[in-house]
Amino acid sequence: xxxxxxxxxxxxxxxxxxxxxxxxxxxxxxxxxxxxxxxxxxxxxxxxxxxxxxxxxxxxxxxxxxxxxxxxxxxxxxxxxxxxxxxxxxxxxxxxxxxxxxxxxxxxxxxxxxxxxxxxxxxxxxxxxxxxxxxxxxxxxxxxxxxxxxxxxxxxxxxxxxxxxxxxxxxxxxxxxxxxxxxxxxxxxxxxxxxxxxxxxxxxxxxxxxxxxxxxxxxxxxxxxxxxxxxxxxxxxxxxxxxxxxxxxxxxxxxxxxxxxxxxxxxxxxxxxxxxxxxxxxxxxxxxxxxxxxxxxxxxxxxxxxxxxxxxxxxxxxxxxxxxxxxxxxxxxxxxxxxxxxxxxxxxxxxxxxxxxxxxxxxxxxxxxxxxxxxxxxxxxxxxxxxxxxxxxxxxxxxxxxxxxxxxxxxxxxxxxxxxxxxxxxxxxxxxxxxxxxxxxxxxxxxxxxxxxxxxxxxxxxxxxxxxxxxxxxxxxxxxxxxxxxxxxxxxxxxxxxxxxxxxxxxxxxxxxxxxxxxxxxxxxxxxxxxxxxxxxxxxxxxxxxxxxxxxxxxxxxxxxxxxxxxxxxxxxxxxxxxxxxxxxxxxxxxxxxxxxxxx
Numbered sequence: 001x002x003x004x005x006x007x008x009x010x011x012x013x014x015x016x017x018x019x020x021x022x023x024x025x026x027x028x029x030x031x032x033x034x035x036x037x038x039x040x041x042x043x044x045x046x047x048x049x050x051x052x053x054x055x056x057x058x059x060x061x062x063x064x065x066x067x068x069x070x071x072x073x074x075x076x077x078x079x080x081x082x083x084x085x086x087x088x089x090x091x092x093x094x095x096x097x098x099x100x101x102x103x104x105x106x107x108x109x110x111x112x113x114x115x116x117x118x119x120x121x122x123x124x125x126x127x128x129x130x131x132x133x134x135x136x137x138x139x140x141x142x143x144x145x146x147x148x149x150x151x152x153x154x155x156x157x158x159x160x161x162x163x164x165x166x167x168x169x170x171x172x173x174x175x176x177x178x179x180x181x182x183x184x185x186x187x188x189x190x191x192x193x194x195x196x197x198x199x200x201x202x203x204x205x206x207x208x209x210x211x212x213x214x215x216x217x218x219x220x221x222x223x224x225x226x227x228x229x230x231x232x233x234x235x236x237x238x239x240x241x242x243x244x245x246x247x248x249x250x251x252x253x254x255x256x257x258x259x260x261x262x263x264x265x266x267x268x269x270x271x272x273x274x275x276x277x278x279x280x281x282x283x284x285x286x287x288x289x290x291x292x293x294x295x296x297x298x299x300x301x302x303x304x305x306x307x308x309x310x311x312x313x314x315x316x317x318x319x320x321x322x323x324x325x326x327x328x329x330x331x332x333x334x335x336x337x338x339x340x341x342x343x344x345x346x347x348x349x350x351x352x353x354x355x356x357x358x359x360x361x362x363x364x365x366x367x368x369x370x371x372x373x374x375x376x377x378x379x380x381x382x383x384x385x386x387x388x389x390x391x392x393x394x395x396x397x398x399x400x401x402x403x404x405x406x407x408x409x410x411x412x413x414x415x416x417x418x419x420x421x422x423x424x425x426x427x428x429x430x431x432x433x434x435x436x437x438x439x440x441x442x443x444x445x446x447x448x449x450x451x452x453x454x455x456x457x458x459x460x461x462x463x464x465x466x467x468x469x470x471x472x473x474x475x476x477x478x479x480x481x482x483x484x485x486x487x488x489x490x491x492x493x494x495x496x497x498x499x500x501x502x503x504x505x506x507x508x509x510x511x512x513x514x515x516x517x518x519x520x521x522x523x524x525x526x527x528x529x530x531x532x533x534x535x536x537x538x539x540x541x542x543x544x545x546x547x548x549x550x551x552x553x554x555x556x557x558x559x560x561x562x563x564x565x566x567x568x569x570x571x572x573x574x575x576x577x578x579x580x581x582x583x584x585x586x587x588x589x590x591x592x593x594x595x596x597x598x599x600x
Contacts, residue, residue: 350495
């Protein structure tokens with residue numbers, strides 16, 4: 001073990017020399033001031049931002065040097081105070097040649113260095129000297145200093161908003177003992193060809209390391225992260241793996257063939273760390289996703305096929321039998337449509353990455369949709385509405401047909417605005433949620449339904465896998481997973497409850513509107529009701545009610561298509577999740593609608 005640590009120290013010193021002699025030059029430090037602070041027999045270097053104002057409040061960043069390094073060296077390679085006017089930066093000096101990183105296996109541990117305690121002393125000392133913004137304390141570490149920063153994330157998480165680790169995986173010992181007091185965002189940066197602290201980990205009897213991919217997954221799990229990682233290729237040299245829990249995020253930037261370095265090709269580590277700190281509470285969005293700001297909140301929009309001409313296709317999601325309703329249902333349909341059309345899937349408030357609100361409903365979304373389309377600068381549109389999204393689509397047409405050129409609509413298993421169907425929709429669970437909403441919301445906030453939600457999502461995932469594999473459907477599984485797992489978050493659980501509670505009023509308003517006759521409306525009508533009918537056992541009244549529901553639904557859908565010169569498309573032996581089971585059928589129906597527009 002001693003030989004291994006000595007070798008690591010030699011490698012670290014060689015790295016320091018290389019850094020000092022090449023891209024990082026201490027002469028650039030003249031842009032800001034720094035003072036060596038003596039503190040209880042130890043020291044740290046305190047650097048103030050350029051144009052520091054004593055009366056202002058600043059964020060605080062602690063930067064930890066590698067084994068055998070110094071405060072001055074860490075400052076010379078990171079330059080944090082010269083890159084942002086928002087931070088006061090402290091560069092602590094280790095008591096021993098290395099930090100007590102939490103493996104209980106090195107010199108600092110054997111000599112009893114209380115580096116965790118010293119870190120708290122530095123934070124408090126800086127706060128005594130300057131105004132530090134509450135809740136805005138951060139840490140970054142390089143190499144063995146990065147190992148120590150992981151110790152901070154595991155054992156002093158309540159003291160930091162976010163931390164960054166460069167060129168360091170995690171020791172096996174810390175991985176086994178890591179127990180954050182509260183969630184903290186974590187960024188990791190590591191070269192895949194690092195030979196000092198290997199990217200894929202190290203098998204050693206005393207100083208074993210788990211790999212960096214396993215480290216970021218472990219830290220995400222310890223901080224209540226959602227299960228599915230988002231993987232992105234940022235350049236030919238840089239890839240990103242990202243987890244989040246709705247408030248904090250956990251990211252690994254992997255540098256292809258990168259060594260044991262602070263900076264890498266196509267990646268300015270210091271700048272990227274500051275960028276990460278500034279967005280520590282914002283989940284990484286999947287490819288093609290964006291957040292649209294309106295006066296009513298932020299809306300998640302997935303935009304694809306942006307170079308395609310013609311009217312935009314707008315996809316509006318409705319619920320499955322568990323009332324889960326978001327753009328995950330379009331993970332197969334949208335990529336297919338984007339080969340020919342400009343396509344947007346737009347999530348209502350409280351769904352996917354959209355912000356939430358206390359007042360949520362399908363009726364309300366009709367007005368929200370108009371705000372989003374304004375921001376997107378789309379005025380010529382065709383709307384595709386799945387299930388209960390027909391309520392939003394119909395109200396959108398009613399209220400905003402003068403503002404937008406709504407060329408056509410395509411309903412997929414729409415809600416049926418006739419008395420018998422409405423009476424069924426307004427029964428359980430809608431009536432139960434309406435009565436119990438006030439008591440349910442705090443019950444959900446306490447996490448009491450999270451496990452049952454997880455169980456339902458697991459079953460739904462399996463059902464979707466079977467659905468698409470049976471029909472040989474191409475689906476963007478990464479997008480599906482990223483959106484689906486958001487349903488586990490407490491705000492999304494509460495939003496679902498609010499929408500179900502408002503559903504009865506949505507239906508009443510929807511039922512007052514006449515059929516659309518001035519634009520073509522096609523309707524895809526699956527026979528998913530047959531599944532419920534087949535499950536009825538010795539209940540003649542319920543059986544009759546369900547059969548009537550199916551019959552009047554098909555009749556209404558056929559009439560709506562007929563009076564508007566649209567198509568009525570009846571599907572047999574079909575699941576309700578038509579966008580996942582039969583996306584090609586939807587595309588063909590949309591192609592037909594567009595062909596009618598061209599004829600006009």
